[in-house]
Amino acid sequence: MRRILAAAIGCTSIAAALVASAEPPAGAASCSGCHPASARVTSPVPRLAGLDQARIVKAMEDFRSGKRAATVMDRIAKGFSDDEIQAIAAWYASQR
Numbered sequence: 001m002r003r004i005l006a007a008a009i010g011c012t013s014i015a016a017a018l019v020a021s022a023e024p025p026a027g028a029a030s031c032s033g034c035h036p037a038s039a040r041v042t043s044p045v046p047r048l049a050g051l052d053q054a055r056i057v058k059a060m061e062d063f064r065s066g067k068r069a070a071t072v073m074d075r076i077a078k079g080f081s082d083d084e085i086q087a088i089a090a091w092y093a094s095q096r
Helices: 002-021 053-065 073-077 082-094
Strands: none
């Protein structure tokens, strides 16, 4: 059991490292049109880089379902599958 847990943790660490170094997944590049890349930019739209993956996923799911009010994010979120949202959130979470 410990070996399985250690292997799972190892695989997760490797996957996180690959995500951090990988090119952005499809759809992620469009986010920078509104979300600032630099922490030095003041904007009412939050910076995504470094945010917790679960927080990004939750926000996207809430926008997609209409649970969270939006001007355009509700329409944008509807264009992504669950897997795409996970990939985008993982990539942004790995950025600093």
